Amino acid sequence: MNKDEFRKHGYQFIDWIADYYEEVQKYPVRSQVQPDAIKKQIPETPPISGEPMEKLFEDFKEIILPGITHWQHPGWFAYFPANTSPPSILGEILTAGLGSQCMIWQTSPAAAELEERMMEWLRMMLQLPEGWEGVIHDTASTATLCALLTARERATNFESNQSGMRKEMTVYASEEAHSSVEKDVKIAGYGKQYLRYIPADAAFALLPEKLEDMIRQDKRKGYMPACVIATVGTTSSAGIDPLEAIGQICCAEKVWLHVDAAYAGTAAILPKKRWILNGIEHADSFVFNPHKWMFTNFDCSAYFVKDPGALIRTFEIHPEYLKTGRDAQVKNFRDWGIQLGRRFRALKLWFVIRYYGVEQLQSMIREHIRLAQLFKEWIEKEPGFEVMAPVHLSLVCFRINDGRKENELNELNKSLMEQINDTGKIFLTHTTLKGKYVLRLAVGQRMTQESHVQNAWEIIRKCAKSIL
Ligand SMILES: *Cc1c(COP(=O)(O)O)cnc(C)c1O
Numbered sequence: 001m002n003k004d005e006f007r008k009h010g011y012q013f014i015d016w017i018a019d020y021y022e023e024v025q026k027y028p029v030r031s032q033v034q035p036d037a038i039k040k041q042i043p044e045t046p047p048i049s050g051e052p053m054e055k056l057f058e059d060f061k062e063i064i065l066p067g068i069t070h071w072q073h074p075g076w077f078a079y080f081p082a083n084t085s086p087p088s089i090l091g092e093i094l095t096a097g098l099g100s101q102c103m104i105w106q107t108s109p110a111a112a113e114l115e116e117r118m119m120e121w122l123r124m125m126l127q128l129p130e131g132w133e134g135v136i137h138d139t140a141s142t143a144t145l146c147a148l149l150t151a152r153e154r155a156t157n158f159e160s161n162q163s164g165m166r167k168e169m170t171v172y173a174s175e176e177a178h179s180s181v182e183k184d185v186k187i188a189g190y191g192k193q194y195l196r197y198i199p200a201d202a203a204f205a206l207l208p209e210k211l212e213d214m215i216r217q218d219k220r221k222g223y224m225p226a227c228v229i230a231t232v233g234t235t236s237s238a239g240i241d242p243l244e245a246i247g248q249i250c251c252a253e254k255v256w257l258h259v260d261a262a263y264a265g266t267a268a269i270l271p272k273k274r275w276i277l278n279g280i281e282h283a284d285s286f287v288f289n290p291h292k293w294m295f296t297n298f299d300c301s302a303y304f305v306k307d308p309g310a311l312i313r314t315f316e317i318h319p320e321y322l323k324t325g326r327d328a329q330v331k332n333f334r335d336w337g338i339q340l341g342r343r344f345r346a347l348k349l350w351f352v353i354r355y356y357g358v359e360q361l362q363s364m365i366r367e368h369i370r371l372a373q374l375f376k377e378w379i380e381k382e383p384g385f386e387v388m389a390p391v392h393l394s395l396v397c398f399r400i401n402d403g404r405k406e407n408e409l410n411e412l413n414k415s416l417m418e419q420i421n422d423t424g425k426i427f428l429t430h431t432t433l434k435g436k437y438v439l440r441l442a443v444g445q446r447m448t449q450e451s452h453v454q455n456a457w458e459i460i461r462k463c464a465k466s467i468l
Pocket residue numbers: 080138139140141142178180231233234235260261262263289301
């Protein structure tokens with residue numbers, strides 16, 4: 001592709017993206033295609049000779065777009081958001097253009113140093129303890145795996161890296177913890193049977209006294225408790241585990257405390273919501289995802305540790321071909337996690353934080369929380385509807401309840417959700433809380449405004465009426 005052609009299509013794609021954001025509401029939020037519909041349209045074999053960009057762009061629009069679920073639609077209320085923003089997208093374009101692979105300082109000093117500074121900015125924005133240092137990972141799943149590996153090494157005085165796991169080591173998390181905890185426990189070699197699920201209270205927060213009992217019981221049996229994973233903003237209901245109490249137990253029992261705040265962490269930039277991290281100073285590591293709720297393109301997950309030395313000692317490698325004369329003076333992020341090669345993710349984050357400034361980021365998050373509270377109030381006032389979990393942030397769990405039996409209610413709410421999502425106008429997803437099927441409405445797409453939440457409420461009520 002020559003320079004002029006590249007320029008032409010580059011401008012054309014930016015135009016398309018700008019229009020897309022204006023018109024995104026004309027698409028069904030959740031893709032309506034059936035399994036295999038897209039694959040059938042892609043040739044089974046690669047083309048032998050090249051094709052013109054015009055044709056590729058046509059096929060993008062014709063074949064790919066119908067199979068896209070529009071996460072940046074203002075009617076997005078499913079899962080948690082993975083929101084983005086124009087400054088983030090522009091940053092990603094430059095990152096793609098540079099095509100740097102930022103494994104060590106030398107392979108792009110600016111990437112390493114900007115990442116270091118961005119993590120300092122985020123640490124201040126969330127008021128994490130001074131002295132903590134951070135690294136950008138792809139996802140919270142990876143960050144939690146790093147925490148489990150570092151916890152394993154610290155518990156065994158860095159013996160497991162050398163000799164493999166010789167002891168029966170245990171991990172603790174609330175029954176409401178994210179599925180990545182189980183996955184990571186398996187990958188890190190602890191074994192699923194050594195993961196202890198601790199009961200949660202009526203607000204879906206871990207019960208610290210149950211945690212303490214379980215750790216002591218395990219110690220008496222000869223197991224080695226290695227890591228507690230607390231969740232701030234559980235995936236099902238945004239429950240907030242009490243870090244202060246959990247932290248004291250972890251300090252007394254000398255167990256690594258990792259805090260997973262993948263979604264909710266962003267809310268801690270608001271002074272009024274900073275309480276969700278009260279007690280964080282007791283933690284050894286912490287993760288939250290700017291790629292969920294901080295207007296930064298997927299992927300960008302911020303992982304912080306109290307003691308970078310333990311992290312580096314767990315992951316460092318020193319092959320001859322990666323040695324440079326600067327290694328004593330600089331941060332080589334290859335030693336801060338699993339992957340060697342690394343994307344330049346700090347650039348988009350820099351653009352987002354600078355373009356909006358902390359104040360505007362705060363006001364956008366505050367607005368999402370306000371909209372969720374508003375929706376909660378509508379539910380509370382409406383006969384036949386009920387709120388199913390405390391609404392601390394921007395997630396509302398609710399269901400319809402006309403007094404029929406629990407198992408029938410589950411079926412009823414399932415049909416309600418299918419009917420809502422089939423409209424294509426909004427998209428929301430479900431979970432179960434203490435065995436009850438509930439719908440989740442998560443506000444967080446950048447363009448979602450009060451009118452969109454109002455519209456969602458009308459659709460939900462209409463669908464409820466039609467199935468009752
Ligand atoms: C979304 C989520 C995760 C997983 O996030 P990834 O970055 O996709 O790995 C983990 N924990 C919680 C609480 C989450 O909400």
